Amino acid sequence: MPASSASATQNQAVLDALSRCIAACELCADACLHEDNIQMMVPCIRLDRDCADICRLTAAFIARGSDHAQHVLKECIEICxxxxxxxxxxxxDHCQQCAAACRACVEACRQYAA
Known part of the structure; x- marks a missing residue:
């Protein structure tokens, strides 16, 4: 496989994981707002929002081949x-699904960064 094809495949894998993580975090944050004890869910909601935002930024940097993608990727891994x-x-269920999407995103980002 030519290097450019391998790179495109690698880019698509991490972009897909980032996209799934964004969706899971947004769904989780919204669902948390409907839980009985919202106060208990505040840390979860805040991290969901931070995670979705850093994943959006990371995806944009990777998609456009930014020189800063590796730096943002490290922060993305930490927040995810x-x-x-x-x-x-x-x-x-929404929290467990979000946790799984975040773990998958961490793994995809680590593989991309390697």
Missing amino acids: QKCADECGKHQH
Whole structure:
């Protein structure tokens, strides 16, 4: 496979993982607002929002081949891991699905960064 094809495939894999993470975080944050004890969900909601935002930025940097993509990628990995850890503490389906999407995003970003 030519290098450009491998690169495009690698880009698409991380972009897909970032997109799935954005959607899962947005869904989770919205669903958390409807839980009985919203106050308990505040850290989860905040991390969901931070994670979705850093994933959007990271996807944009990767898609346009920014020289700063690697730097943003490191922050993305850190925030996605924190979001996965927080969502993983809650038994709600939306939190568990978000945690799984965040973990998958962390793995895809690590593979891309390597």
